[in-house]
Amino acid sequence: MEAVFWISCCLVGYAYAGYPVVLMLLGGLFRRDLKTGPDYSPMVSIIVPVYNEGKVIREKLENLLALEKPEGGLEILVVSDCSSDESESEVARFLVDGVRWFALGERSGKGAALNLGVSQARGELIVFTDASILLEPDSLVRLLEPLGDETVGCVSGEDHIRGGGGEGAYGRYELYLRNQESRIGSIVGASGCFYAQRRALVVPFLPGMAPDFLSVLVTVKEGYRAVTEPAAVGWMKAVPARRGEFPRKVRTLLRGMTTLFHFRQLLNPFRHGLFTLELWSHKVLRWLAGAFMVLALASNAALAGNPLYNGLLAIQVLFYVLAVIGWKGPRRLADFSLVRLPFFFCLVNGAALVALGKWASGERLEIWEPSKR
Structure with missing residues (x-):
């Protein structure tokens, strides 16, 4: 039982704390700088x-039309x-500005909408962005800019969350990992709200899969790098309801699992080394950390009686009590970092x-429901 406890703790610890350290060390050994060309303007x-x-x-459209424009159009x-x-009717106001409108005949999911857009696009570079990000x-x-390096096939922007509490802190942690991964080769996930890919690397988005994750995996599979650009910044509002974030996370993770499989x-x-x-x-x-957390708690409870394990169990129980307060407690308590994290x-x-x-049982998601921010 002790082995179960310590192995579970170590795996959770590595996933969240050890991996960033590994990336930092690898960055000093395998850093790959970009080599951009000045004349690339498709x-x-x-x-x-x-x-x-x-x-x-x-x-959103006012924001896009006000952006600095690339020289290639x-x-x-x-x-x-x-x-x-x-x-x-809202988009119709912008048709005179050159905005083009297309519509699917029936609900088919985000991937199908993107596929229709790609089929009508004329650009050599495709930028995917959601309505929720400015x-x-x-x-x-x-x-x-990074696409001026011919080894780069996909570039992620960085989405920041205003007033996000735990969501914002988690987002900053993810951006740190993405930047470290980009230094040594390729990121493993792009911001689905704002990223670019070479048209030649865009493949049809498949039902039940995460489009941004699919784009990164296709890019790496084809021998190109997927990187992040910290200067390409967008802003989103946090999901307002604490409980509303859970089903969104489940959907996102299920699509990610389907894509990676x-x-x-x-x-x-x-075959793919560092990636x-x-x-x-x-x-x-x-993805497995939740299972390891359950094992750590159960094995710790079984080991209770020893002063060391009693203390560790008390720490775990306190951690989960704070999480429950963040879930069910009043807003004034849930907003404290000690609770929201x-x-x-x-x-x-x-x-x-x-x-x-859900993934193990064969459940897959096709219909897309954007988060209301």
Whole structure:
């Protein structure tokens, strides 16, 4: 039982604390700087998928039209996944500005909307961005700069969350990992709200899969790098309801698991080296961390009676009590860092555990429901 406890603790500890240290050390040994060319200025197509985004799409398009433009030209395509609100009438205001509108005939999911947009796009570079994120004025041109390096096939922007509490802290942690991964080769996940990919590397987005994760995996599989650009910044609002974040996380994680299983050949370290290490550390072990947390708690309870294990059990119980306060307690308590961080940590790992169960049972998601921020 002691072995179960310590192995479980070590695996959770490595997934969240050890892996960043490994990345930092690898960055000193295998750093790969970008070699951008000054004359690379192809046409760019921005694709915005929407489903009932009538309340935010006007601000989004005003934001896109105000961005610094790439020299090779720019087009904006809005693709509706059969929206039933005022999205189309709001977009119609911008048709005179060159914005193009397309709509699916029936609800088919975000991937299908993106596929329609790609089929109509004229650019050599495709930028995917959600209606929920507003970009800094120079974000687009910054996002495209790394693609001047011919070894780079996909570039992620950085999405920051205003007033996000635990969600914001977790987002900053993810951005740190992404930057460290980018230094040594490739990131394992792009910001689904804002990223770019070479048109030649874009493949049809498959039902039930995460489009941004799929784009990264295809890029690496084809021998290109997927990197992040810290200067390409966008801002989002936090999901307002504490409980509303859980089903969104479950959906996101389930799509991620489905995507990685489809590209499971990338988990072979003899073929993909450091990228495989990143996938196992950043994705697989993190998805399993919830199960290891349950094992750590159960084995710790079974070992109670020894002063050391009594103390460790008390720490675990306190941690989970704080998480429950963050879930069920009054807002004034949930906003304290001491409460919201355990809450969000448990929320993410609980969602991964649920998603893992759904994935193992064969459940897949196709229809897309954007988070209301």
